[in-house]
Amino acid sequence: MNRHRAEEISESPIMANVTYNGTPIYIQHVDDQNETARVFPLDDPQNEFVVQVDNLVEH
Structure with a gap:
């Protein structure tokens, strides 16, 4: 995925289907x-990482 x-x-406001390592x-x-993003798994919102x-990957 690109930064933009x-x-x-x-x-x-619309949830997109995005994955990181599946x-x-x-x-x-x-x-x-830095072209980085702060994310968290949908099933583990406390586990933030960059x-x-x-x-x-957008699906």
Whole structure:
């Protein structure tokens, strides 16, 4: 996924189907400079982590 699309998804009120390593995730915030996103698994909202935007997949 590219940074621009990740930003659109994070700002949208509509939930998008996005995965990281096969796990459905929610994008909380996108860091423009580092091209990373703060995400958490849908089934574990307390487990926040940062990933490269390129590693996110929209289905």
